[in-house]
Amino acid sequence: MRGMVVCPQPRAADVGADVLAAGGNAFDAAVATAFAQMVADPFMCGLGGMGTLQFFRAADARSGMIDFHTRAGSGVRPDMWAGDVRGRTEISAYSIFDDLRSDIGYRAIMTPGTVAGLWETHRQLGSRPWADLLRPAAAMARDGLAVTPFVHDFWARPPMPGVADGIGRIRATAASARIFLHPEGRLWRVGEVLRNPDLATTLEALAEGGADLFYRGEMARRIADDFAANGAFVTADDLAGYRVREGVPVEGRYRGFRVLSNPPPGSGASLIEMLQILEHFPLGSLEHGSAAHLDLVARTMAAAHIDREAWLGDPDFVAVPVERMVSPERAAEWADRIRAGEFPRIAPAQPPSCTTHLSVVDEAGNAVSLTHTLGTGAGVVTPGLGFVWNNSMKLADPVPGGPNAMAPGKARTTGMVPTILLRGDRPWLVVGAPGGSVIISSVLQTILNIVDFAMSPVEAVSAPRIHCEGGPIFAEARIEGRTVRELTAMGHDVRHSAISYDPQQSRAHAILVEDGRWRGGADPRGGGGVARA
Numbered sequence: 001m002r003g004m005v006v007c008p009q010p011r012a013a014d015v016g017a018d019v020l021a022a023g024g025n026a027f028d029a030a031v032a033t034a035f036a037q038m039v040a041d042p043f044m045c046g047l048g049g050m051g052t053l054q055f056f057r058a059a060d061a062r063s064g065m066i067d068f069h070t071r072a073g074s075g076v077r078p079d080m081w082a083g084d085v086r087g088r089t090e091i092s093a094y095s096i097f098d099d100l101r102s103d104i105g106y107r108a109i110m111t112p113g114t115v116a117g118l119w120e121t122h123r124q125l126g127s128r129p130w131a132d133l134l135r136p137a138a139a140m141a142r143d144g145l146a147v148t149p150f151v152h153d154f155w156a157r158p159p160m161p162g163v164a165d166g167i168g169r170i171r172a173t174a175a176s177a178r179i180f181l182h183p184e185g186r187l188w189r190v191g192e193v194l195r196n197p198d199l200a201t202t203l204e205a206l207a208e209g210g211a212d213l214f215y216r217g218e219m220a221r222r223i224a225d226d227f228a229a230n231g232a233f234v235t236a237d238d239l240a241g242y243r244v245r246e247g248v249p250v251e252g253r254y255r256g257f258r259v260l261s262n263p264p265p266g267s268g269a270s271l272i273e274m275l276q277i278l279e280h281f282p283l284g285s286l287e288h289g290s291a292a293h294l295d296l297v298a299r300t301m302a303a304a305h306i307d308r309e310a311w312l313g314d315p316d317f318v319a320v321p322v323e324r325m326v327s328p329e330r331a332a333e334w335a336d337r338i339r340a341g342e343f344p345r346i347a348p349a350q351p352p353s354c355t356t357h358l359s360v361v362d363e364a365g366n367a368v369s370l371t372h373t374l375g376t377g378a379g380v381v382t383p384g385l386g387f388v389w390n391n392s393m394k395l396a397d398p399v400p401g402g403p404n405a406m407a408p409g410k411a412r413t414t415g416m417v418p419t420i421l422l423r424g425d426r427p428w429l430v431v432g433a434p435g436g437s438v439i440i441s442s443v444l445q446t447i448l449n450i451v452d453f454a455m456s457p458v459e460a461v462s463a464p465r466i467h468c469e470g471g472p473i474f475a476e477a478r479i480e481g482r483t484v485r486e487l488t489a490m491g492h493d494v495r496h497s498a499i500s501y502d503p504q505q506s507r508a509h510a511i512l513v514e515d516g517r518w519r520g521g522a523d524p525r526g527g528g529g530v531a532r533a
Contacts, residue, residue: 002020027127035137053369054419063249075232109232109389134204135204221236255452259272273331369432371432460510478501
């Protein structure tokens with residue numbers, strides 16, 4: 001085999017596998033898969049979004065990060081919404097306004113990074129022509145794809161209080177409704193073929209013009225004119241001045257493996273902190289899914305979220321003590337407090353947002369873990385371009401003073417943790433997930449299931465999960481009732497879902513590289529595709 005692609009959208013995984021089969025490397029496959037995901041899941045990710053990509057290049061055994069976070073437009077003022085915010089959603093960190101200003105519409109948009117990030121990945125690491133990587137997605141948009149149950153569920157599911165519903169999001173602009181509402185005025189049904197010729201034309205133009213067209217060329221002019229006419233905070237200068245951030249992953253260790261994950265404003269340090277706390281406990285000796293197991297994991301999640309809430313922000317604007325977060329000393333301190341019975345408590349937990357992920361490996365030993373997102377999508381489509389813009393403003397803090405407080409040019413924090421575990425100096429596990437801060441919990445438990453409980457990737461991503469940030473423990477229906485009663489007796493507030501494979505628990509996607517073989521695991525909680533070349 002030439003390689004493997006794992007992601008939530010099977011047809012997008014096929015695109016990446018085809019690129020590998022044609023001689024492309026893992027980086028080519030990642031770029032092509034990401035563009036195809038935008039067609040297959042148009043509210044999970046898109047040209048108007050953001051992301052973070054970790055790569056391992058086998059030729060020089062180099063690990064690196066290409067971060068392309070959205071950034072607040074120059075029209076933003078730190079205190080502009082402080083007097084209007086109604087708080088945050090009960091089970092989320094989304095800001096609440098009576099007019100939904102941070103959730104839908106032009107004011108919710110931050111300067112996008114996805115096109116720049118994928119272009120930079122191609123420029124530095126790719127081997128195939130850029131146009132070849134976009135053409136499959138353009139063809140999918142023009143020919144159409146069948147609406148999947150997960151796409152339909154996002155549009156149809158009841159929203160949290162304070163958040164727009166699917167129909168409201170789609171109808172936020174006429175250009176969005178024209179594409180994402182059926183001509184009969186209803187939602188597209190599962191299995192119906194949704195075509196998006198405007199997006200196809202946009203992708204074809206980007207295939208020829210590259211990222212410069214999007215940020216500084218004729219397409220940028222159309223975007224800037226649309227934004228200016230509708231009160232967006234993002235300007236032509238913001239687009240022209242956008243730059244990706246590059247660097248090295250945050251590194252820690254877990255049971256002999258090197259763990260590499262993304263730097264702030266991403267949450268790699270929080271994931272590593274959790275793992276290093278748990279290394280103080282014989283987790284594998286506990287029964288998987290028992291109250292003792294889940295109690296320990298929940299307390300560890302809560303501990304790391306205390307530090308995340310206090311310290312995480314955009315390092316261009318605030319000093320983030322990453323070294324302290326991932327230090328053995330901090331892990332030992334929390335482990336002692338957990339042994340003493342402490343359960344750290346902060347705000348209620350956050351449910352997933354509209355995000356997607358892909359993991360790729362190839363025969364040369366290259367690897368990619370890429371997570372990209374729209375937030376939950378602002379419902380804004382610039383007429384004629386065919387894609388939805390992000391609503392990243394709802395994850396920036398409208399109250400000045402905190403590490404995640406909004407400011408012009410500032411990225412908001414994210415739960416994304418594209419992660420690679422190395423055995424020696426080579427990738428052993430490539431893993432990530434979509435779904436807001438629940439991503440951290442999902443990736444954590446996938447790693448624990450493989451390392452401590454010797455599960456296969458399929459078993460690891462499918463096993464029942466919990467999520468905790470210092471408030472309630474959110475548990476899938478498959479967590480046994482007896483276990484929930486035992487956790488409650490320990491003092492936990494457990495929210496027992498009615499859904500067995502609950503998509504709010506995020507959707508992990510992993511590839512295990514062992515003994516010269518690749519084994520992929522695609523989360524069954526929504527979609528899920530594994531494609532081999």
